[in-house]
Amino acid sequence: xxxxxxxxxxxxxIPEATVARLPIYYRALTQLFERGETRVSSxxxxxxxxxxxxxxxxxxxxxxxxxxxxxGYEVEYLRFQIAREMGLNNDWSVVxxxxxxxxxxxxxxxxxxxxxxxxxxxxxxxxKLIGSKLRTGKSEIEIMPATDLxxxxxxxxxxxxxxxxxxxxxxxVCDDLVKAGVTSILNFAPTHLSTPDGVDVRxxxxxxxxxxxxxxxxxxxxxxSA
Amino acid sequence: xxxxxxxxxxxxxIPEATVARLPIYYRALTQLFERGETRVSSxxxxxxxxxxxxxxxxxxxxxxxxxxxxxGYEVEYLRFQIAREMGLNNDWSVVxxxxxxxxxxxxxxxxxxxxxxxxxxxxxxxxKLIGSKLRTGKSEIEIMPATDLxxxxxxxxxxxxxxxxxxxxxxxVCDDLVKAGVTSILNFAPTHLSTPDGVDVRxxxxxxxxxxxxxxxxxxxxxxSA
DNA sequence: AGAGATTTGTGAAGAAAAGCACAAATCCCC
DNA sequence: GGGGATTTGTGCTTTTCTTCACAAATCTCT
Numbered sequence: 001x002x003x004x005x006x007x008x009x010x011x012x013x014i015p016e017a018t019v020a021r022l023p024i025y026y027r028a029l030t031q032l033f034e035r036g037e038t039r040v041s042s043x044x045x046x047x048x049x050x051x052x053x054x055x056x057x058x059x060x061x062x063x064x065x066x067x068x069x070x071x072g073y074e075v076e077y078l079r080f081q082i083a084r085e086m087g088l089n090n091d092w093s094v095v096x097x098x099x100x101x102x103x104x105x106x107x108x109x110x111x112x113x114x115x116x117x118x119x120x121x122x123x124x125x126x127x128k129l130i131g132s133k134l135r136t137g138k139s140e141i142e143i144m145p146a147t148d149l150x151x152x153x154x155x156x157x158x159x160x161x162x163x164x165x166x167x168x169x170x171x172x173v174c175d176d177l178v179k180a181g182v183t184s185i186l187n188f189a190p191t192h193l194s195t196p197d198g199v200d201v202r203x204x205x206x207x208x209x210x211x212x213x214x215x216x217x218x219x220x221x222x223x224x225s226a
Numbered sequence: 227x228x229x230x231x232x233x234x235x236x237x238x239x240i241p242e243a244t245v246a247r248l249p250i251y252y253r254a255l256t257q258l259f260e261r262g263e264t265r266v267s268s269x270x271x272x273x274x275x276x277x278x279x280x281x282x283x284x285x286x287x288x289x290x291x292x293x294x295x296x297x298g299y300e301v302e303y304l305r306f307q308i309a310r311e312m313g314l315n316n317d318w319s320v321v322x323x324x325x326x327x328x329x330x331x332x333x334x335x336x337x338x339x340x341x342x343x344x345x346x347x348x349x350x351x352x353x354k355l356i357g358s359k360l361r362t363g364k365s366e367i368e369i370m371p372a373t374d375l376x377x378x379x380x381x382x383x384x385x386x387x388x389x390x391x392x393x394x395x396x397x398x399v400c401d402d403l404v405k406a407g408v409t410s411i412l413n414f415a416p417t418h419l420s421t422p423d424g425v426d427v428r429x430x431x432x433x434x435x436x437x438x439x440x441x442x443x444x445x446x447x448x449x450x451s452a
Numbered sequence: 453a454g455a456g457a458t459t460t461g462t463g464a465a466g467a468a469a470a471g472c473a474c475a476a477a478t479c480c481c482c
Numbered sequence: 483g484g485g486g487a488t489t490t491g492t493g494c495t496t497t498t499c500t501t502c503a504c505a506a507a508t509c510t511c512t
Contacts, residue, residue: 017499019441023434027416041459050418053459054501061461069460070508086437087444094436105331111416111433116440160439183446184439190253190337192276200442202435207337208249209428210320211312213386213410214342215245216426218313220409243469267489279489280471287491295490296478 014085018059022082024049025056029079041072088116093158095121095182097173098165099129099143102188106164107136120156123149125169149173153180160184167191174201240311244285248308250275251282255305267298314342319384321347321408323399324391325355325369328414332390333362346382349375351395375399379406386410393417400427 028048032040042060046053060066060078063085067073083089094117096107107122119136125146133140144152153161153176161182165173170189177185178199187193187203195201254274258266268286272279286292286304289311293299309315320343322333333348345362351372359366370378379387379402387408391399396415403411404425413419413429421427 015498019438020434022441023431023437024418026437027433028418043459048418050420052501054503055499057459057461058500065461067460068508069506070458072459086441088437088440090440090444092436092440092443101331101334105327106432108327109432117433117436159443160436184443186435186439192250192254192274194276198446200439202439204430204432204435205249206332206335206430207253207343208246209412209430210318210343210386211249211252211314212245213412213426213428214314214316214318215248215312217318217385217410218316220424241468269489278471280473281469283490284470284492291491293490294478295476296480296488298489 012062014062018062021049021051021059022086024051025059026079026082026086026088029075029082032075033079037075039072040075040078042067045073090116092117092160093120093156094118094160094162095123095153095156095158095177096162096164097123097146097149097177098163098188099124099126099134100164103162103164104134106162106188107134107141110137117160120158121153123152125165146173146176149176150180153177153182158182160186162186162188163193164188238288240288244288247275247277247285248312250277251285252305252308252312252314255301255308258301259305263301265298266301266304268293271299316342318343318386319346319382320344320386320388321349321379321382321384321403322388322390323349323372323375323403324389324414325350325352325360326390329388329390330360332388332414333360333367336363343386346384347379349378351391372399375402376406379403379408384408386412388412388414389419390414 025045028045029040032048042053042057046056049056057067060073063081066078066081096103096119099107099122103122103124107119119141122134122136122141122143123146124130124143129143130145131142133142159182161177161184163170163173163177163185167189170187170191171193174185174187174193174195178195183199185193185195185199185201187201188206190205190207192203193201251271254271255266258274268279268283272282275282283293286299289307292304292307322329322345325333325348329348329350333345345367348360348362348367348369349372350356350369355369356371357368359368385408387403387410389396389399389403389411393415396413396417397419400411400413400419400421404421409425411419411421411425411427413427414432416431416433418429419427
């Protein structure tokens, strides 16, 4: 009978590289949990997520010692600990600015609205879109005018913002979001955003990703012909 | 009159971290070029792209010595060198699999079809979509049945594939793409893909990005209340 | 209860990336 | 043509990330 002893929670700060992998582990654990698995070894979980088992163990060791030597990890327990560490038990309000092709896809994207994230505001500049409603997961939300951004976002108390507008206006939108109290931004516009200290920006750049692949692809060809 | 001396092209391999930043520099240089700027210093370009000037210079030094001390870099020349290094002068054929919300947005996304990347095939599983046409940049392309994937992609000779299908079928699609000769994959499905050696996979994970932001957001709150 | 088989957690070593600081090269102006 | 002002390119240092390898902890079987 594995009696759960007090989890030794470590309070050093977690390396950024580790933080970036926690969502991957979380997802794999969720899958295992839904499949009814109760235990998993670092080897198996590493296989599922595409990392090495040593890296996985070191990553987890930054959260605390949640495994059992000779046995492995309890799926549900480890999953909960990661969720807690990542703040997924809290509820996060998110606004999306820009509802072109990409913005609409993001708004409708299920994985976005799921677990912990709730889309509470949609904004666009285009008069043809304003007032129309969009289904985002469970609820329907009306698209509001971008001119209202700063005021409306402040009222919604959202601290996470998604920018899916053209590069030319991204900085302006970013400034408005920051003014409204947003302190974390996911930027899909292909441009660098400058923000004051204390505001995090993560960029997702579709064209860059393709270019990086093309670079490696080219290297493969050079090798072949060499 | 700055007579252009033979560029000393360095042939060591370029660090991965540098490769990931080259597209950013390239975009900023394109912008400067279109604005009519002919010269830029590492300090200015660093500011524009959100890196430090030392890092920028070191990155560029891996490509060759394309700057002039006391002066800076010639915008057009440097831009060309980066493009060449990244294989953007070649033309890359890309196929997209999965034309749900996200896939359609990607297909229509201008920055994708631009400079060097041409979407040559669209595939989906859904009978309602098959046969319909989608405008991707300049041309219209018909959506083809996913059952035809391996055969059709081989015929199209595409080596870059974009996966925008649900996680459950992503590995199957990936296997088919690899079978068809695709050697670089951009994966939007929230799951790890296993591939044979020689096939590169880059993952873009929207939910993970939000979760990483939420993690830091939580840390900010803890600090405040501490 | 003890021997043998697993599997974690982690120090220590190694590799990669970032940051520093300054010599070398160029320009400008008198 | 020489002195002062810029700005690159890079050796060196520091930091961060990854990998290795093994002791410690647990389980199983007899």
